Amino acid sequence: MxxxxxxxxxxxxxxxxxxxxxxxxxxxxxxxxxxxxxxxxxxxxxxxxxxxxxxxxxxxxxxxxxxxxxxxxxxxxxxxxxxxxxxxxxRPKNGDFSQKRRLEAERFLKQKEYQKALQLYCQSVLRAPKTGSNTKIDSGLSLSLALWGRAQAFIGLKKYSNALCDIQQALKENLPGSYKGQAFWKMGVCYRGLGEDNRAKVSFDLAEKMLHNDEENIKMLNEDRKGIMAREVIKKPNELPKLVKQNDNFPSASEKLSVKTSKDAGRYVIANQDISSGETLVVESPYAACxxxxxxxxxxxxxxxxxxxxxxxxxxxxxxxxxxxxxxxxxxxxxxxxxxxxxxxxxxxxxxxxxxxxxxxxxxxxxxxxxxxxxxxxxxxxxxxxxxxxxxxxxxxxxxxxxxxxxxxxxxxxxxxxxxxxxxxxxxxxxxxxxxxxxxxxxxxxxxxxxxxxxxxxxxxxxxxxxxxxGVAVYLTTSLFNHDCFPATARYFLGKNIILTAARPLKANDPVPENYGPIFTKKILPDRQRSLSSRYWFKCQCQACIQNWPAFNMGLETATKRLRCPTEKCSKCYTLPLLKESFECSECKKLINLSNKIILLHWCEEQYQVAFQYMDSNQLKEAIDVLTLAIDTFYKIALPPHKATHLAEAMLCICFNHMAVK
Ligand SMILES: [Zn+2]
Ligand SMILES: [Zn+2]
Ligand SMILES: [Zn+2]
Ligand SMILES: [Zn+2]
Known part of the structure; x- marks a missing residue:
């Protein structure tokens, strides 16, 4: 900071x-x-x-x-x-309300309007008093009945794993004895739907014993036991990405990062080795979140x-x-x-x-x-x-x-x-x-x-x-990053965990700034400075602020394209268009030829378009691969600002965010 x-x-x-x-x-x-x-x-x-x-x-x-x-x-x-x-x-619990919603839901359930039934059952579950606390309504068992009903709606929607959760929860909340045979029967249905045949068999057998004299139900149970059933495809919960190697001092950060302190910048983060765009830099759970x-x-x-x-x-x-x-x-x-x-x-x-x-x-x-x-x-x-x-x-x-x-x-x-x-x-x-x-x-x-x-x-x-x-959260490691209106990181969240990835390639000793809100492509300089100094009490002196880089649609599209001198360690750059493509560099004095770089720059711009097409067809993984390679290439040959590249960086961030909820 x-x-x-x-x-x-x-x-x-x-x-x-x-x-x-x-x-x-x-x-x-x-x-x-x-x-x-x-x-x-x-x-x-x-x-x-x-x-x-x-x-x-x-x-x-x-x-x-x-x-x-x-x-x-x-x-x-x-x-x-x-x-x-x-x-x-x-807002206290309300047994009457819970019961009323449940009875409404039952009507929709009978009409096979499962989605409507589900919504009402959810309200019934959330307002149901603690089991046994209000015996005047449903003999104190409103919660278990609401959960049981919701399980039926989930079965109707073929969401067997959700239904199973609710049946198990209903049993924990003392589902009345008269429902127990049916509960195991429906558990059998859920297990079949989930492809767990052994568990399904145990549940059906148990249910059959419990329903011993009830011939009609046993007949239906046997239909469920043998009938053709579509399998529920369970989407795997999104797992947190893993860091290639953890940082010794900050376990939520990559080993490629170091924390430095200086008088002007306070504590801040730098790269201690080269980093490619798209690399995971931080995976952190919050100290607190609301x-x-x-x-x-x-x-x-x-x-x-x-x-x-x-x-x-x-x-x-x-x-x-x-x-x-x-x-x-x-x-x-x-x-x-x-x-x-x-x-x-x-x-x-x-x-x-x-x-x-x-x-x-x-x-x-x-x-x-x-x-x-x-x-x-x-x-x-x-x-x-x-x-x-x-x-x-x-x-x-x-x-x-x-x-x-x-x-x-x-x-x-x-x-x-x-x-x-x-x-x-x-x-x-x-x-x-x-x-x-x-x-x-x-x-x-x-x-x-x-x-x-x-x-x-x-x-x-x-x-x-x-x-x-x-919501908001405080992350102890992520808080160490400084702000820059041209951030080096793209962030996304899984639940309340934050994940920072490299938005662009970084070299050893490059600072690795985050962004506290205003990005230069979206907000003009005075607005950025105003919001940062008001909310965070500092005057931003990042490159984008000092050089007043233009925002999207505010001149960024016409911002000059600048190519780096290809000589290693030479810091000279050349603005396009060039009078000639081959000449002596005024700084390193070497004879250089930029024609290949111009071709590569076009290639990057084309690749961004390819990636956007992948995004249109929801192929996020492919889009990320194309974007990161093209962004890495751009920074090897050219300098920001460059509209197409910043758009690509923004799209990379969107891809990561959507991967997280997919
Ligand atoms: Zn509470
Ligand atoms: Zn700035
Ligand atoms: Zn939770
Ligand atoms: Zn040079």
């Missing part, structure tokens, strides 16, 4: 202060709605600018700041009143994979999980604290980064969090930058108030041992957690990554496809 302190010293701050404040505020507050901002503004109003600047602004560290808002005369009552109102707000509330119904709350057989939380109706494993992991760690406060937090207008700040604490629990704090000098997460030296006092006050709000939710949710949850004033231990929350709220502004998944739209070609923003 660049730390350009001199930016501050510039007399003309090229960003209007308001825009900067707004951008920083966005990292705390998702939108102008929600009660938190109203509260924070009210506090700022009451204490006045003078106090913020001269008292609060003079505090040395986060623990002093958090203590100050609770204990100083100016803020004490305001904060205590506000936090005193924090209480559980969540799904956007709008995506709660579409992706697993825990792993960000799309939902096939969604399961709910036993208490709230807000979240969904892809599997019992994800559900149990979430509930045994962070979700037990967040569950009943999630809707309050969302209603507060809290940003997803603020949620992630909380998640970094809830996922570790109290003991581990305190241990991390104690060891903060060695913990990687504490080495990530916060720019606290540049942060204005008013921004600090807002963040500290947010930390106190999150801390209050933890107090109420039973995160701490002392169950004096009526007491707002934190204990020493609680202050330490508040201190960590405040650190997280600052650090995430600069180090969180937005997580995107490619959207597969059958009506659109791959080239026009879009990425959907689904």
């Amino acid at each position: 660049h730390i350009l302190l001199e930016v501050l010293a510039e007399l003309v701050w090229f960003v209007d202060i308001y825009y900067k404040e707004l951008c920083s505020e966005r990292t705390l507050q998702s939108n102008s709605k929600g009660f938190f901002l109203t509260f924070a503004d009210y506090v700022a109003d009451q204490v006045g600018e003078h106090w913020i600047k001269n008292k609060f602004g003079k505090l040395k560290n986060d623990i002093e700041r958090i203590k100050c808002v609770y204990e100083s005369n100016e803020t004490q009552d305001l904060v205590e009143n506000f936090l005193g109102n924090v209480k559980e707000i969540y 799904l956007l509330p709008d995506m709660f119904g579409l992706f697993c709350h825990n792993c960000f994979n799309s939902l096939e057989t969604p399961l709910g939380c036993p208490e709230c109706s807000s979240v969904a999980f892809c599997s019992a494993a994800c559900r149990d992991e979430a509930i045994s760690t962070y979700h037990k604290y967040e569950c009943k406060y999630l809707d309050l937090l969302i209603g507060s207008g809290m940003s997803i980064l603020a949620h992630t700040a909380l998640r970094m604490i809830t996922q570790n629990g109290l003991e581990k969090s305190l241990a991390i704090r104690k060891n903060r000098k060695k913990e990687k997460v504490y080495q990530l930058c916060t720019h606290s030296e540049l942060r204005p006092a008013s921004d600090f006050l807002q963040r500290t108030l947010m930390a106190s709000f999150l801390l209050r939710c933890l107090q109420k949710a039973g995160f701490f041992h002392d169950k004096t949850e009526d007491k707002v004033l934190p204990s020493e231990e609680q202050y330490q957690i508040g201190d960590m929350l405040l650190f997280n709220l600052q650090m995430l502004q600069f180090n969180a990554h937005e997580v995107y998944h490619a959207k597969c739209d059958p009506d659109k070609t791959l080239k026009d496809s879009q990425l959907v923003y689904i």
Whole structure:
């Protein structure tokens, strides 16, 4: 991360202060709605600018700041009143609703409208109360009945592996005894559909015994046992790509990368040997990740994979999980604290980064969090930058108030041992957690990554496809990469894991920058500079910025093409068109001939078109192979910017993103 302190010293701050404040505020507050901002503004109003600047602004560290808002005369009552109102707000389970949806679904099931039935069954599953908790409805077995019904819809859709999951889950949730014979019978059907004949036989035999007197059902069972059945083709789950060799110091990174530190650039990543385009550079799971509330119904709350057989939380109706494993992991760690406060937090207008700040604490629990704090000098997460030296006092006050709000939710949710949850004033231990929350709220502004998944739209070609923003995550190794408006990496996500690949070839000692948002081909210089200095507080000095490379359709198509002198280590380049193709290089003084290079440059441009045709016919692997070879060739003979090559790089990134969801 660049730390350009001199930016501050510039007399003309090229960003209007308001825009900067707004951008920083966005990292705390998702939108102008929600009660938190109203509260924070009210506090700022009451204490006045003078106090913020001269008292609060003079505090040395986060623990002093958090203590100050609770204990100083100016803020004490305001904060205590506000936090005193924090209480559980969540969408509870609803047995009536679940039953109603299930009965509707059954009607569609009978009419063989399986897709409609499936949707209703999903709602029924997600709203069903915990097994045994509401015996007035379905004798407390709503969940198992909803799961059982959904399994029938999946069988109708020939999705046998999903059906099998649901039957097994229904049995775990005490499916009534009268259904058990049928359950094993349908399991037999699923196993047959999956080609597991031995298991199918065991299930059918067991079912037959259980159904002993029921001749009609046994007759149908035997038809299922012997009838012709289409096999379900299971698509293998996408596996994370493997690094050719792991880096000793950063196991999620390739051994071909090294981390350097300099005064100007802070920490950054370079190549320590040659790298080809398309090579996998980083495969990393997040330190913490949070799904956007709008995506709660579409992706697993825990792993960000799309939902096939969604399961709910036993208490709230807000979240969904892809599997019992994800559900149990979430509930045994962070979700037990967040569950009943999630809707309050969302209603507060809290940003997803603020949620992630909380998640970094809830996922570790109290003991581990305190241990991390104690060891903060060695913990990687504490080495990530916060720019606290540049942060204005008013921004600090807002963040500290947010930390106190999150801390209050933890107090109420039973995160701490002392169950004096009526007491707002934190204990020493609680202050330490508040201190960590405040650190997280600052650090995430600069180090969180937005997580995107490619959207597969059958009506659109791959080239026009879009990425959907689904959540944010913090990656400890990926955070070490610097920004460049002409990034060397293409990133994509598998679930919540990030994968960085080389977008172009790199030589030993080349910096390997990432991109924090604005790419030069898509955003013009002033817009890029504005968004980077506002959100990330640095002035970008990358090559594309200094030389003001044009964006697509803003002159990039007419940007001059430049060929390298073919002599090794000669840095001279020649702009096309040439007067003659053979001449003496003015730098290395060798006689050179560029005619072959011109032919190769055309070849690259043709290959990009070949790759785009592969993309049109959905042959991603072939497209990637053609693109990477042509991109590597381009950089051997020519210099950026070059429109066709940057378009090819963008397409390479799209290919990787689509491979991930395919
Ligand atoms: Zn999951
Ligand atoms: Zn919950
Ligand atoms: Zn730049
Ligand atoms: Zn030369």
